[in-house]
Amino acid sequence: MIRLVPQLINLFATLILLISFAMISQRRIVRLINLFMMQGMALVAASFLIGYMTHQTDLYVSGALTLVLKVIFIPWMLHRLIGKLNVRWDVEMLINIPTTMLVGIGLVIFSFSLALPVSRLSHSIAGASLGIALACVLLSFMMMIIRSKAVPQVIGFLSMENGLIFAATTVTNGMPMIVEFGIALDVLVGVLILGVFMFQIREKFDSLDIHNLEALKED
Numbered sequence: 110m111i112r113l114v115p116q117l118i119n120l121f122a123t124l125i126l127l128i129s130f131a132m133i134s135q136r137r138i139v140r141l142i143n144l145f146m147m148q149g150m151a152l153v154a155a156s157f158l159i160g161y162m163t164h165q166t167d168l169y170v171s172g173a174l175t176l177v178l179k180v181i182f183i184p185w186m187l188h189r190l191i192g193k194l195n196v197r198w199d200v201e202m203l204i205n206i207p208t209t210m211l212v213g214i215g216l217v218i219f220s221f222s223l224a225l226p227v228s229r230l231s232h233s234i235a236g237a238s239l240g241i242a243l244a245c246v247l248l249s250f251m252m253m254i255i256r257s258k259a260v261p262q263v264i265g266f267l268s269m270e271n272g273l274i275f276a277a278t279t280v281t282n283g284m285p286m287i288v289e290f291g292i293a294l295d296v297l298v299g300v301l302i303l304g305v306f307m308f309q310i311r312e313k314f315d316s317l318d319i320h321n322l323e324a325l326k327e328d
Contacts, residue, residue, distance in 0.1 A: 114162050121155040122238040124148075125275060126217070129248040132268060133213055134206045138260055142187045145264050149179030152271050156278055168278065175274070183267065191260060203255040213248055220244035227280065238279040245272030 128148040135141045153172045160168030202209070221240035249269035253262045 114158050118155055118158050119238065121151045121158070122241045122275070122279070124151045125155070125245055125271070126241045129245045129268065129272075130210070130213055132264070133209055133248055133252045133255075136202075138191055138258075139188070141261060141264055142184050142191070145187075145268055146180055146184040148268060148271055149175055149184075152275055153180060155275065159278055171274070171278070175271075179267070179271065187260070187264070194260075202257070209251075209255060212251065216247040216251065217244040220247055239276060242272050242276035242279055245269075245275065248272075 125148055128144050128151065132141060132144050132148075135144060153176045156168050156172035156175065160166070160172065204212070217240075220243040224240035224243050227239055246269050249265045249272060252268070253265035256262050256265065
């Protein structure tokens with residue numbers, strides 16, 4: 110079993126990256142939320158496996174926080190939110206899907222090239238996955254840039270935070286617990302505020318297209 114753990118960690122890291130690619134090309138918001146939930150599940154599994162190998166209980170707590178927030182609570186809240194806002198599709202993107210995938214491949218190559226020197230210095234059993242973690246961050250950031258609707262941008266922000274947590278887990282075997290709780294609280298409060306923000310956009314403009322904000326003028 111112990112010999113299989115590093116391979117399983119690499120498997121879940123690969124799943125996280127593949128899900129990130131699926132997210133940048135997905136236009137149906139319900140499926141986008143489900144992909145985000147699957148990404149959270151892969152992150153939870155990787156955290157538990159690294160905690161099992163390193164005997165660090167902090168990683169179990171981190172995985173439990175991710176499970177409660179990213180796999181259960183936030184997807185449930187987003188599903189309710191898009192149900193109330195009656196939002197199903199995000200058909201407007203700054204660039205088309207083929208170009209998006211090509212740019213994504215370029216970001217992955219850049220991420221692996223950038224992370225290679227750091228991965229060689231890491232003593233973590235999952236240090237080689239740093240390139241994947243950085244690629245997930247950049248892909249999520251790109252998703253926030255190319256989307257015009259507020260809901261996919263929120264999911265991109267949350268996915269980017271997943272990549273940052275995975276990077277910390279793979280390189281340093283986890284962050285201090287006070288940092289974990291702080292990040293979890295910030296994410297929870299941020300999502301709640303963004304939910305209120307989306308309702309205000311919809312009430313003001315009858316649309317969640319953030320380009321409508323350009324119509325606001327100071328009195």
